[in-house]
Amino acid sequence: MPELPEVEIVRQSLDKKIKNKRVKKVIVRNRNLRIKVSKEFVKFLKNQKITRVNRYSKYLILSLSNSGYCLIHLGMSGTIHLINKFKKNILTNTSFYNSAMIPKKHNHIELIFDDFKIIYNDPRRFGFFEIFENYSMLIKRLNHLGPEPFSKKFDLEYVNQFLKKKEKNIKSFLIDQNFVSGIGNIYASEILYLSKIDPMKKAKLLNKNEHKKIIINSKKVLFRAIKKGGSTIRDFKNTLGLKGNFQSSFKVYQREGLRCKRIRCKGIIKKKFVSKRSTFFCNSCQK
DNA sequence: AAGAGGCCCTGATAGC
DNA sequence: TGCTATCAGGGCCTCT
Numbered sequence: 001m002p003e004l005p006e007v008e009i010v011r012q013s014l015d016k017k018i019k020n021k022r023v024k025k026v027i028v029r030n031r032n033l034r035i036k037v038s039k040e041f042v043k044f045l046k047n048q049k050i051t052r053v054n055r056y057s058k059y060l061i062l063s064l065s066n067s068g069y070c071l072i073h074l075g076m077s078g079t080i081h082l083i084n085k086f087k088k089n090i091l092t093n094t095s096f097y098n099s100a101m102i103p104k105k106h107n108h109i110e111l112i113f114d115d116f117k118i119i120y121n122d123p124r125r126f127g128f129f130e131i132f133e134n135y136s137m138l139i140k141r142l143n144h145l146g147p148e149p150f151s152k153k154f155d156l157e158y159v160n161q162f163l164k165k166k167e168k169n170i171k172s173f174l175i176d177q178n179f180v181s182g183i184g185n186i187y188a189s190e191i192l193y194l195s196k197i198d199p200m201k202k203a204k205l206l207n208k209n210e211h212k213k214i215i216i217n218s219k220k221v222l223f224r225a226i227k228k229g230g231s232t233i234r235d236f237k238n239t240l241g242l243k244g245n246f247q248s249s250f251k252v253y254q255r256e257g258l259r260c261k262r263i264r265c266k267g268i269i270k271k272k273f274v275s276k277r278s279t280f281f282c283n284s285c286q287k
Numbered sequence: 288a289a290g291a292g293g294c295c296c297t298g299a300t301a302g303c
Numbered sequence: 304t305g306c307t308a309t310c311a312g313g314g315c316c317t318c319t
Contacts, residue, residue, distance in 0.1 A: 002312065003312060003313090034296090034313085034315085073313080073314090074312095075296095075314085076311065076313055077297075077298085077312085077313095105297095122296095122297095123296075124295085124296045124311090124313095125295080125296055125297080126295070126296070126313060127313090165288095165289090166289080166290095167289080167290080168289080168290065168291095172290090175313085177314075184312055185311090185313085186312055187312090232312095233311080233312060253312095275290095275291085276293095277312095278310080278311085
């Protein structure tokens with residue numbers, strides 16, 4: 001599901017809500033996520049204050065007051081829901097959560113704060129929650145990731161060096177987190193469209209100008225998507241259950257058979273499986 | 288080292 | 304109505 005922009009939207013709303021708040025209770029209903037939730041998880045988070053909510057690539061990073069970290073990945077279908085607590089009435093003095101907001105199945109983890117809670121829902125369980133005692137352990141965990149598209153390190157020299165001997169198609173590298181981290185299947189197609197590059201083109205055949213376009217358009221596409229609240233294809237929602245809006249701005253993704261949006265281009269958007277992932281491109285203006 | 292392929296899992300949808 | 308097959312925004316692992 002979520003690529004960098006969607007995770008950033010989640011980060012922003014979490015930051016507003018849980019920063020400097022203390023976790024009162026932790027519930028783990030299903031430990032069998034992509035990575036098994038550790039036995040120490042509940043103990044590690046309980047009574048900790050969330051001091052920061054960061055994001056790197058598609059990962060959320062909660063900093064804790066015990067100087068530890070909680071690393072979260074949403075996988076393909078993970079969502080985080082913010083649920084406010086209401087007082088039912090004074091007579092019974094029972095409180096409840098607005099159940100209309102809560103998915104019925106697959107609520108695997110809950111972090112409960114004073115007057116609200118967050119619920120991690122993930123039907124496919126490709127996401128995970130991991131804990132790290134300190135910063136160096138966290139960094140080690142994320143060490144394999146390439147630079148983010150926004151990073152200064154993602155420059156001409158780096159891109160050229162990485163791709164110059166690569167026989168595989170360029171599209172598979174845009175979604176390769178070791179090369180550049182944060183881009184997923186949707187935005188890879190969009191970036192290559194803006195760059196007028198054929199997704200099937202061998203990476204080593206790209207010239208300097210094309211490298212430049214990839215660098216610029218990666219930033220451009222992701223920034224625009226963040227600005228629009230991310231993309232909602234089937235089930236991405238922000239923590240309040242609201243959908244993103246960037247899907248209406250897609251130039252190629254899920255536009256198979258439609259006309260290319262570029263002025264004066266007569267091309268038709270095609271869909272092909274590239275490295276096992278659906279890939280959309282204009283058959284005329286992407287060379 | 289690089290690339291191809293498989294696998295983890297559930298749900299929505301299409302076709303019969 | 305119900306069956307089966309296919310696909311979905313990710314990432315890791317193994318084999319060659």
